[in-house]
Amino acid sequence: MKLVKQFLVLISFSLLAFACSNDENTPIPIPQNETKELTIFHINDQHGRIDNFSKIKxxxxxxxxxxxxxxxxxGDIFSGxxxxxxxxxxxxPMIDxxxxxxxxxxxxGNHEFDYGELILKDRIxxxxxxxxxxxVDMNTTGIPEPYEYKSIIKNNVKVTFLGLVETNGKEDAIIPSTHPWRVQNLTFQKYTSVINNYSQIKQSEGSDLYIALTHLGVSTDRNIAENYPFFDLIIGGHxxxxxxxxxxxxPIFQAGSNLENLGKIxxxxxxxxxxxxxxxLINLSNxxxxxTGIKEIIDTYNEDANLxxxxxxxxAYHSNSQVGYFYTDALKNEMNVDLTLQNTGGIRASLNAGDILKREIYTIDPFNNGSVTYTMTVGEIKNFLKNSGAGFYYSGGSIEQNNNEIIIKNDNNNILSDNTSLTIGLNDYIPAVYDTYFTQTPTYKPYTTAEAIINYLENNSGSINYTNYNNYFKYN
Incomplete structure (x- = not known):
């Protein structure tokens, strides 16, 4: 993991702090004893939403x-x-x-890794x-290392920001909540393992303010305030x-999501x-x-997308869960398998009544996950459902729980024995996270799950209505 610049930590400033001008060898004194004004605007979890940037500007x-x-x-600039x-x-378009x-x-944020290493490198x-x-340590990937902390000077005000990302993406690994196969070459540490290394940064930088800029979630931000009280502010996300x-x-702040609000401190x-x-908290819809210049750029991006x-x-209107029922049914038909599973977090939007647009499917499933199939016994599937602790939408027969037993039936309502083999189709995020249960080499389909759904809709003329379905299972 990255080494903290220890010589900076050991330097103490009393009355003056020094930064660098455009000539990095020229120190600029930052007086501490005068009254200063500063406004910080903040967003988080915009997930690709761009339309309100013209208002923000x-x-x-x-x-x-x-x-x-x-x-x-x-954080969470992308995916959505x-x-x-x-x-x-x-x-x-987002970075632009x-x-x-x-x-x-x-x-x-954790979703900055969704596109993979090469694209993250380009965006940084x-x-x-x-x-x-x-x-995070980018190791030898070529992705530029982010600063551990960075000081920003605006006229006579110097503010230092420490960045942290969550690492709850996999039970047996320390990675963010992203596709595990897309962060295999990076190294992460829990925030608790590093945060104390930066307890004296405000003093060593001679800053007016020291802010934790986190992508950890509000409960963790509260924990930081309680247990690591060397920050003046916490601005969060996730x-x-x-x-x-x-x-x-x-003070702790977070501004919602999807670029609906702009926080003003x-x-x-x-x-x-x-x-x-x-x-x-400025509600941008109001x-x-x-x-106008930014709006023209946004309009061009939207128009050129052809979505x-x-x-x-x-x-009818479909809630996220009802979309999940449709989603797995469409995947089952498109992938020609016995059973499909979909993680609930992979369904990111509801579906309105009326015409279905291509953009809606990509909004529902923004992660570019691949489509894979496995051949598994009913017993192996039960073991996964029982011990993963996760809930899934599904299509293909029925899955029920009777006391401590899982019962899987086929489309004819016949109970399947544990040694019955089934073909199972799913997005490749699921076996990447739960690799303990998916040990075979999968069969890879030449399309993402979103592309599979789009293809299914384009080739089936009937309308959809899954409002009366309840194809969800979680072992309790």
């Missing part, structure tokens, strides 16, 4: 006319909008717009803002929460302490002004 530029401004992101996720250079809006810094190199994450609270005298600072803090082709018809 307008808000930020107005604020910059009157005070110092820093713009930050709490097909305009961004299926762009020729995956993720490019963040550059143009004027973001200063972002922490790495594309960014004109800094990246921070203290508990749990998609709207948070404005104080724990152990440390207004600060008055003196001698490295917050004298006054005002918070406003904000009408836009930056509005009608590929099917839904008789």
């Amino acid at each position: 307008h808000i930020i530029d107005l604020e910059k006319e009157t005070t110092n401004v820093i713009v930050v992101c709490g 909008n097909p305009v961004v996720d299926n762009y020729e250079e995956k993720g490019f 717009l963040m550059n143009k809006v004027g973001f200063d810094i972002a922490t790495i 190199l594309q960014a004109k803002f800094d990246w921070v994450c203290a508990n 749990s998609h929460s709207k948070i404005n609270t104080v724990v152990n005298n440390i 207004q600060l008055i600072i003196k001698n490295g302490e917050i004298e006054n803090l005002t918070y406003n 904000y009408t002004d836009v930056d 509005d082709a009608i590929i099917g018809f839904s008789e």
Whole structure:
């Protein structure tokens, strides 16, 4: 894991802190004893949503006319909008717009790894803002190492940010919640293993503020405030929460998700302490002004995506779970297997009644997961369902629990014996996470699961209605 710059940790500043100007050898004194004003704008978990950046740009530029401004992101920049996720250079529109809006810094979220190593490398190199994450090592992948912490200076204000990402992606490994096969060459540590290494950074940097910019979720941010109280603020992400609270005298903020809100933290600072803090969570649906230049760019990205082709018809509104029932049924037919399973977290959106657009399927399934099949016995499938602890949507017969026993029946309602072999189809994220139960080499299909659903809809003229289905199983 990365070594902390120990010589920085040991340096202490009393009255003055020094940073670097454009000439890195020229020290600039940062006075601590004057009253300073700063506004921090923050977003998190935008998941590819871009439409509100024109409003955000307008808000930020107005604020910059009157005070110092820093713009930050709490991670999960990608995965969720097909305009961004299926762009020729995956993720490019998001970074392009963040550059143009004027973001200063972002922490790495778990979904930054969804596109794989080469694309993450390109997106980090594309960014004109800094990246921070203290508990990842990119090793020899060629992905630029993010800063563990980074100080940003706006006129007379110096703010240092420490980045952290969650590592709860796999029970027997320390990785983020992303496809395990896409982070095989990276090394992660739990935040608890590294955070104390950075307890003196505010002093060594001579900063006015020290902020944890995290992608850990609100419960973990609360734990940091309780147990690692050397931060002035915590700005978070991952749990998609709207948070404005104080724990152990440390303010904690999070701005929801999907670029629906913009957090605004207004600060008055003196001698490295917050004298006054005002918070406003701006609901962007209620904000009408836009930056016309940014809006034109967004409109072009949306129009060029060609995602509005009608590929099917839904008789009714389908909730996420009802989409899961349809999803597995469509996969079963398209993959020609006996049983399909779909993890609940892989269904990311509901489905409206009426015409089904191609963009809706890519929004429901944004992860570009591959399609794989296995041949497994009923006994092996039961072992997986019983011991994985996870719940799944499914199609193919029925799966029930009777006391401690799992009963699997075929489409004719006949109970299947444990030694019966079935072909099972699923996205490749599931066997990657639960590799203890999927030990065979799978058969790879030449399409992603989203492409399978699109193909199914395009080749089946009937409408869909899964509102009365209940094909979900979780062992209790």
